[in-house]
Amino acid sequence: MEQNKDINQFDIPLAKRTYLNNSNSILLKKLLIFSPFLFFFFSIATLRLIRNIELGALSNLNFKAERSYDHRILGHLPYKEIPKEKLVLIEPNIEVHIDMRDSLLKMREEAKNDGIYLVFLSGYRSMNLQNEIFYSLKSIRNQEASERARVSAPPGYSEHSTGFAIDIGDATQRETDFETEFENTRAFRWLIKNAAKFHFKLSFNKNNKYIDYEPWHWRYEGSIEALKVFETSNREL
Numbered sequence: 001m002e003q004n005k006d007i008n009q010f011d012i013p014l015a016k017r018t019y020l021n022n023s024n025s026i027l028l029k030k031l032l033i034f035s036p037f038l039f040f041f042f043s044i045a046t047l048r049l050i051r052n053i054e055l056g057a058l059s060n061l062n063f064k065a066e067r068s069y070d071h072r073i074l075g076h077l078p079y080k081e082i083p084k085e086k087l088v089l090i091e092p093n094i095e096v097h098i099d100m101r102d103s104l105l106k107m108r109e110e111a112k113n114d115g116i117y118l119v120f121l122s123g124y125r126s127m128n129l130q131n132e133i134f135y136s137l138k139s140i141r142n143q144e145a146s147e148r149a150r151v152s153a154p155p156g157y158s159e160h161s162t163g164f165a166i167d168i169g170d171a172t173q174r175e176t177d178f179e180t181e182f183e184n185t186r187a188f189r190w191l192i193k194n195a196a197k198f199h200f201k202l203s204f205n206k207n208n209k210y211i212d213y214e215p216w217h218w219r220y221e222g223s224i225e226a227l228k229v230f231e232t233s234n235r236e237l
């Protein structure tokens with residue numbers, strides 16, 4: 001009896017019930033229910049993001065590796081020899097790729113109309129001829145291969161073997177043939193101004209770090225085949 005009285009003396013608070021029935025609470029409940037799914041979803045998304053970043057970095061690395069490993073020899077890129085059936089003779093001793101013949105002849109004609117006389121010095125060169133040029137001149141001039149490569153491509157590495165390259169001189173100043181001084185001729189100035197119209201481009205300009213400047217050496221980029229041939233070279237520049 002005494003004990004009961006004691007208990008009654010305590011003021012026991014009524015349990016306060018909070019009903020989770022307002023809108024915030026419903027949201028909370030839903031979140032609790034879906035939290036494992038949300039966690040799963042975000043984990044997957046994060047993993048995928050990380051993987052993409054890693055893949056991106058990897059392909060970037062591969063791209064860089066490809067760029068630095070482009071099969072150059074002494075600064076020259078390799079070129080395949082043009083199939084014989086694609087070669088045409090445009091004048092005695094000058095053969096070129098059939099794709100560039102019309103453009104090349106048109107360019108010479110237009111120059112003539114402007115009073116400029118272009119002369120074609122060298123077009124297609126076979127690998128055998130390139131071999132002779134590279135090795136015989138090397139021994140004559142007593143140059144190391146690397147020195148020689150600054151002025152002539154090793155066989156298999158010449159733009160001339162593609163049929164898309166042409167060496168051009170000024171008919172009125174033949175002493176400048178294959179010489180840097182060719183850049184001071186009217187023919188060269190005319191080419192700098194007009195060659196692009198005929199899809200010709202200077203291959204080895206003053207910025208080329210491997211090969212000496214060759215103002216006389218032009219290449220044709222007016223066909224898909226030609227563009228493919230020079231794709232690596234253009235990517236580098």
Ligand SMILES: [Zn+2]
Nearest residue numbers: 165166167217
């Ligand atoms: Zn050349």
